[in-house]
Amino acid sequence: MDSFWVWGMALAAYGLFLAWYVNWRGPLKPQEIDDLMARITAHNPDAGRNDPAVVRHFLEGDDGREFFMLNLVRVASTDVADPLTGQMRPARAVMDGYTRMFLPALFRRGGHPAIAARKIGPYFDAWGVEPDPEWTLVGYMRYRSRRDLAILVADPRFGGAHDFKFAAMPQTFSFPTRPVIMALASPKLWLGLTIALIAALTQIALLLVAVD
Incomplete structure (x- = not known):
């Protein structure tokens, strides 16, 4: 039995993965940046919290490559009001209202958490900075490209989801x-x-079956 077709399937599977995971469109074009910034200004509920000029500068420096966003987060230690119901709930449960929308959307665009870590101690080295606000979490999020970040920020469907983030996280950067x-x-x-290991083991199994 010819079992080398297994490697063809393995290459096809890896090719599909790369088609999703890698930015094949190259850097943002000037017209794209203008369009995305207009959408961000129109739909982004963070307009009063983030400087659009900073976002534009980052997009204009696009090199088409992946990057990682470092997030420091302080989750409220007390119950907070649910943005939908007004009911007082644990802050972590309220924050789930944001992550349930954000993470699937990030994954669809080739992004994912690279590291998520819980803070277990105070500052060790710290000078020239504000006192530790008691950060709770560190997140390191992989983005396929700056284009993908801008598209996510501009998506009006996140308007309501951001309310959960603001309610649960009194401080972040x-x-x-x-x-x-x-x-x-x-x-x-x-x-x-x-994928290569699975293909090799599958081929060996097929060869053993053929010998028997």
């Missing part, structure tokens, strides 16, 4: 980064190796 050293393997590596 974030900024985009690009890793200089990354010890954790990218999905492009570990998923490719996993």
Whole structure:
């Protein structure tokens, strides 16, 4: 039995993954930036919290590559009012109203959490900064491209979802980064190796069946 078709299927599966995971459209064009900024201004409920000029500057510097957004978050330690019902609920439960919408939308555009960590101690090195506001979480989110970030920010469907974030998180800040050293393997590596391993084991199994 010819079992080499297994590798064709493996390559096709990995190709589909790369088609989703990698930005193949290149950097943003000037007209795209103008259109996205107009949509962000029209639909983004964060207009009073974020400077549109900062967003535009980041988009204008687009190189078409992936980046990672570092987020420091302080989740309220007390119950907060649910934006929909007004009922007092734990802040983490209220924040779920945002993450339930945001994470699936991020995943559809090739993004995902790279690291999510809970703070377990106070500042060790700290100078020239405000006192520790008792940060709760650190998130490191992978974005496929700056275009994908802008499309997510401009999406009017997030208007109501942001209310949950604002209610649950009295303090936060974030900024985009690009890793200089990354010890954790990218999905492009570990998923490719996993697909290759499955293909190799499948081929061996088919050869053993053929011998029997």
